Amino acid sequence: MKVAIVGIGLIGGSMALDLKSAMDNVKIVGIDKNEQNLKKAKELQLIDEVATLKDLKTVQVVIISVPVDVSIKVLAQVLDHIGENTLVLDTGSTKEKICESVKNHSKRRNYLAAHPIAGTEFSGPEAAIAQLYQNKTMIVCEVEKTAFKLQEIAFDIFQRLGMRIRYMDPHSHDKHIAYVSHLSHISAFMLGKTVLDKEKNEKDIFDLAGSGFASTVRLAKSSPAMWSPIFKQNKENVLETLTEYIQNLNEFKNLMEQDDFEKLFEEMKNTNHIKKVLNGIN
Incomplete structure (x- = not known):
């Protein structure tokens, strides 16, 4: 062949x-x-x-x-x-x-x-x-x-x-992939940007970053030449996922401002269910 x-x-x-x-x-x-x-x-x-x-x-x-x-x-x-x-x-x-x-x-x-x-x-x-x-x-x-x-x-x-x-079908594909792939890359890029904006000493980033940070920001090393067109083509779905993600981030921030760490604990505990979901995939 x-x-x-x-x-x-x-x-x-x-x-x-x-x-x-x-x-x-x-x-x-x-x-x-x-x-x-x-x-x-x-x-x-x-x-x-x-x-x-x-x-x-x-x-x-x-x-x-x-x-x-x-x-x-x-x-x-x-x-x-x-x-x-x-x-x-x-x-x-x-x-x-x-x-x-x-x-x-x-x-x-x-x-x-x-x-x-x-x-x-x-x-x-x-x-x-x-x-x-x-x-x-x-x-x-x-x-x-x-x-x-x-x-x-x-x-x-x-x-x-x-x-x-x-x-x-193509529409469902693009909608679902915006959540499980495209949003992950945006999160990684913006986490990397936030750290670079605030931590001006690159040696501090290198010395203090643990495996959690490295694994979370890993996707920020991906090619912008590949990912920028993806975000453009899937703009509508990506914006929808970003809106929901930002709402969750704001809720997390509000719970901290209100010292409601009991509710914060419950939110994180409920989210631990993602382990079972991913174990079912792997």
Whole structure:
């Protein structure tokens, strides 16, 4: 099988590693506007060859893993260049706008809207890691709009990568992911900003920050080039989640101002239920 990966970073590069490990006779070609990324990806043996959009007629699968603002433009271009029996996947964190953008494309049946719930705070080809997708969830949207024989190819790939499948419509996906992913990144970025604004001595931050701070602010190391377009595309849902989050922060602040630490204890105790929820996922 010949697979083209458009965007050789953490997501695309990790998928290349796992495809090579999980499948026999797979050839990975890379497409990226950043020539340094392509060079590094080849050095790391993430890809076998460099390709262009014009080469897509000869591949069986195309995986698009670029920032969501770029993916809308790239998806249409990819669909214009592929063969009749080529499967196209994207891996973006927003689904409603990209699905809408190709709803009338003549090769809409070749496209499967997908979102792997996997990643780290790092980016670029060097960030690629093996087994990133093992035991992770792949969200699939509008599966009924993809040709059945191409669905089978996609699900075989997901199974080989060790992924669970969850079906959602694009609107529900974007609404739910705003709570469990997008809000987490905003919180991390703003916590990092708050500390940097107030703690002018960087050595104090380094010396005093414990593992709790490090784990909470970890996502603030994520690429703004990737996350700013996500917030823009999912603006309505993100604003809704932010409003509710700010209300909870204000309630916490009010309870402290009122010295109502008994109620504060109960709020935190009730929130401990999140441990059971996450243990059910892991």
